Amino acid sequence: MTFRFSYRSFTGEGEEGSPSAEEILGHISDELAYHGDVRAALRKLMRDGFTSSATGSRIMGLRELINSIRKKRAEISSESDLGRIVAGIQDELNGVLDTEREGIRRLVEEARLSGDQRRIETAEATAQSKSLRIEMLPNGLSRKLSELSEYDFISPQAEAEFSELVEKLRSQVVSMYLSQFSSALGAMGPSDMARLRDGMGELNDLLDRRARGEDVSVDFDDFMSRYGDLFGEASTLDELLDQLASRAAAAQALLNSMNPAERAELRALSDMLLSDMDLDWQVSRLASNLQMARPEAGWGKGYATRGQGPATMDSATSMMERLGELDSLEALLSDEDSGAHLGEVDFERVSELLGENEARSLKDLAALNDRLEEAGLVETEGGSLELTPKGIRELGSRMLREIFSEISKDRLGVHQTNRNGQGHERDLGTKPYEFGDPFNVNIGATLFNAARRTRSGSENRQMDAGPLRRSVHIAPEDIEIDRTEIDTRCATVLALDLSLSMPMRDNFLPAKKMAMALVSYVTAAYPNDYLGVVGFAEVAREIPHYELPKATWDFQYGTNLAHALQISRTLLGGY
Numbered sequence: 001m002t003f004r005f006s007y008r009s010f011t012g013e014g015e016e017g018s019p020s021a022e023e024i025l026g027h028i029s030d031e032l033a034y035h036g037d038v039r040a041a042l043r044k045l046m047r048d049g050f051t052s053s054a055t056g057s058r059i060m061g062l063r064e065l066i067n068s069i070r071k072k073r074a075e076i077s078s079e080s081d082l083g084r085i086v087a088g089i090q091d092e093l094n095g096v097l098d099t100e101r102e103g104i105r106r107l108v109e110e111a112r113l114s115g116d117q118r119r120i121e122t123a124e125a126t127a128q129s130k131s132l133r134i135e136m137l138p139n140g141l142s143r144k145l146s147e148l149s150e151y152d153f154i155s156p157q158a159e160a161e162f163s164e165l166v167e168k169l170r171s172q173v174v175s176m177y178l179s180q181f182s183s184a185l186g187a188m189g190p191s192d193m194a195r196l197r198d199g200m201g202e203l204n205d206l207l208d209r210r211a212r213g214e215d216v217s218v219d220f221d222d223f224m225s226r227y228g229d230l231f232g233e234a235s236t237l238d239e240l241l242d243q244l245a246s247r248a249a250a251a252q253a254l255l256n257s258m259n260p261a262e263r264a265e266l267r268a269l270s271d272m273l274l275s276d277m278d279l280d281w282q283v284s285r286l287a288s289n290l291q292m293a294r295p296e297a298g299w300g301k302g303y304a305t306r307g308q309g310p311a312t313m314d315s316a317t318s319m320m321e322r323l324g325e326l327d328s329l330e331a332l333l334s335d336e337d338s339g340a341h342l343g344e345v346d347f348e349r350v351s352e353l354l355g356e357n358e359a360r361s362l363k364d365l366a367a368l369n370d371r372l373e374e375a376g377l378v379e380t381e382g383g384s385l386e387l388t389p390k391g392i393r394e395l396g397s398r399m400l401r402e403i404f405s406e407i408s409k410d411r412l413g414v415h416q417t418n419r420n421g422q423g424h425e426r427d428l429g430t431k432p433y434e435f436g437d438p439f440n441v442n443i444g445a446t447l448f449n450a451a452r453r454t455r456s457g458s459e460n461r462q463m464d465a466g467p468l469r470r471s472v473h474i475a476p477e478d479i480e481i482d483r484t485e486i487d488t489r490c491a492t493v494l495a496l497d498l499s500l501s502m503p504m505r506d507n508f509l510p511a512k513k514m515a516m517a518l519v520s521y522v523t524a525a526y527p528n529d530y531l532g533v534v535g536f537a538e539v540a541r542e543i544p545h546y547e548l549p550k551a552t553w554d555f556q557y558g559t560n561l562a563h564a565l566q567i568s569r570t571l572l573g574g575y
Contacts, residue, residue, distance in 0.1 A: 070330070077323070450473065
């Protein structure tokens, strides 16, 4: 059996391809070094976006996402012309009337072909009456439909087309106020409309009872078990209200976007179509309840459209709903504290509205803070986001690697010395004893030196003088002592200029990064050393290591080096 294995770079926590906590920290390291504010650094990263070093993919920032929203809004606004809604219905109705006129013409023609004078006279009288009634139809669309509802069609085809048109329009009017998740609206007949009317009535009763402070959770579950196919999927009443309010607000936005004449015509048409099924009262009641329950849904919005294509009430309402969702998303992303609310975004819906890349970028931005906290690099303390000790070490190590990557390896400072150590830990090597050295005699090396010297001397004297003596005489030059590790300690104070001239001349960031890198190196490689940090501008102050990431420049002018040296001498005096 043959096994095959494949490998890829480990990308850290989170989903595959998402940036790791260490990579996120690397992207905000300069901003952290400059200002020391973790939350501000994350906000800037969210605003600007970044390219992931693990995958090479672009994580779009909030600015780019807002631009994508605005482009998508312009694209949606150009899909259709809202002014064509009423005109489109009028065109369909004219088609029905043309079919009826053709039926009237055939009625007269068939009568004439029969040769029956009485039939001819009756047909011509009927045709004249029907034609006159058609020509005398009122101008308003809703009034035309109302008149034709009482009209006795000559053409069975025209009658069927008219009935189909009325049912379609009624379904579209109802769909303006229901969630777009309802899939049953397209084929709703009179019995379905009656069931919908009953469902709306029960829902309005539930909302009235809850407004009075009653618990309706059990009744809501029963309501959804009977009417869930009409009102969409929702596990709670609040979730259903969110869906219905979004759709109803979009219907209101559609009316707000039309000119006064078209708006009045569409309102009249809606009232006429719904009044036939006693739905107008329940729809109006539901709209009022939704506005009270969700006043922030955007009931006063309206949009200017530039499209040329035809639009139906249903498609136009869906267009308004998408525009409203884009508005809400843009408002969220434009908020100064948007990072705290990104987790509430429906990423699947963002993918449908904008695209997969935008949804993935938004999801990665929403997870930045959580990834850093899960990795133990940051923590929330007193409402503020702070670096943890682990985060400070990681940040310092990163800056150290950055600095060392730009210098020659032979410039790395170490604690080497040519003097023998005065410590207690043994080294692996030995050395000949010298006056003043600690008398840590290495017996094995000393005896070996003496034996070698004695044997060499005996062979040089006489090879035939009998057996060699077994005794070994140790001379001073034979003595070998153990080396010990030298115990050197170094006390240093680093003075960091925090005056306003540093950022003005672009010197602050490299100086701060060098300070953090030095602290990281000394504390890791030479823990017995002392390294103090003193910041100075108008006055000087000691900066503990854990506060160094937050140290930033002062707004005061002045470079009080004398005060910094005074504090440095005080610190060095204790070591």
